[in-house]
Amino acid sequence: KAGVTQTPRYLIKxxxxxxxxxxxxxxxxxxxxxxQQTPGQGLQFLFEYFSETQRNKGNFPGRFSGRQFxxxxxxxxxxxxxxxxxxxxxxxxxxxxxxGYGYTFGSGTRLTVV
Amino acid sequence: xxKIEQNSEALNIQEGKTATLTCNYTxxxxxxxxxxxxxxxxxxxxxxxxxxxxxxxxxxxxxVTFDTTLKQSLFHITASQPADSATYLCALSxxxxxxxxxxxxxxxxxxxx
Numbered sequence: 672k673a674g675v676t677q678t679p680r681y682l683i684k685x686x687x688x689x690x691x692x693x694x695x696x697x698x699x700x701x702x703x704x705x706x707q708q709t710p711g712q713g714l715q716f717l718f719e720y721f722s723e724t725q726r727n728k729g730n731f732p733g734r735f736s737g738r739q740f741x742x743x744x745x746x747x748x749x750x751x752x753x754x755x756x757x758x759x760x761x762x763x764x765x766x767x768x769x770x771g772y773g774y775t776f777g778s779g780t781r782l783t784v785v
Numbered sequence: 786x787x788k789i790e791q792n793s794e795a796l797n798i799q800e801g802k803t804a805t806l807t808c809n810y811t812x813x814x815x816x817x818x819x820x821x822x823x824x825x826x827x828x829x830x831x832x833x834x835x836x837x838x839x840x841x842x843x844x845x846x847x848x849v850t851f852d853t854t855l856k857q858s859l860f861h862i863t864a865s866q867p868a869d870s871a872t873y874l875c876a877l878s879x880x881x882x883x884x885x886x887x888x889x890x891x892x893x894x895x896x897x898x
């Protein structure tokens with residue numbers, strides 16, 4: 672069974688640009704969550720999608736958005752990039768979305784904003 | 786505000802001994818508490834989940850306890866091996882927002898020969 676796949680693995684962008692990250696969950700998993708990990712703040716929840724609907728949202732500005740497609744694949748978008756957006760962005764999938772089961776994480780996308 | 790605390794100092798332990806990691810939380814009523822392992826440059830790997838009405842959960846060499854009165858979870862690795870060296874994260878989620886995990890900052894475990 673293939674794991675959670677995130678693309679690209681590494682990305683360098685310039686301040687002010689926008690970026691789209693992709694996540695393919697484990698086959699059959701309907702819940703996809705996104706997290707930002709930085710040395711200072713640790714892992715922080717961005718949002719979660721379940722069956723194409725955003726079900727939970729963290730405390731991030733509106734520049735951070737996401738969506739989920741009918742095949743459960745998900746994308747997150749960050750507009751008007753800031754230097755502070757440099758981080759490891761992790762995607763996690765689950766079949767029921769937190770209902771007593773753990774999450775499977777991808778290896779992440781390392782975003783560097785210069 | 787909600788706070789999840791893990792010992793930020795690294796835990797150094799000799800091979801074969803039992804490692805015990807602590808997760809304390811405040812201003813939180815978790816429905817589930819999870820433990821993950823993370824290696825450098827990789828995503829977290831799920832280890833164990835325990836529910837609010839459970840006291841203890843075991844899986845092979847791993848054991849988790851959950852004390853909602855003390856607001857604390859303990860994570861034990863028995864017969865530690867150098868391959869257990871990693872950062873261990875605890876994560877909580879509440880009823881109604883069970884899919885939203887709030888993570889602690891993690892504790893780095895180093896198992897030496």
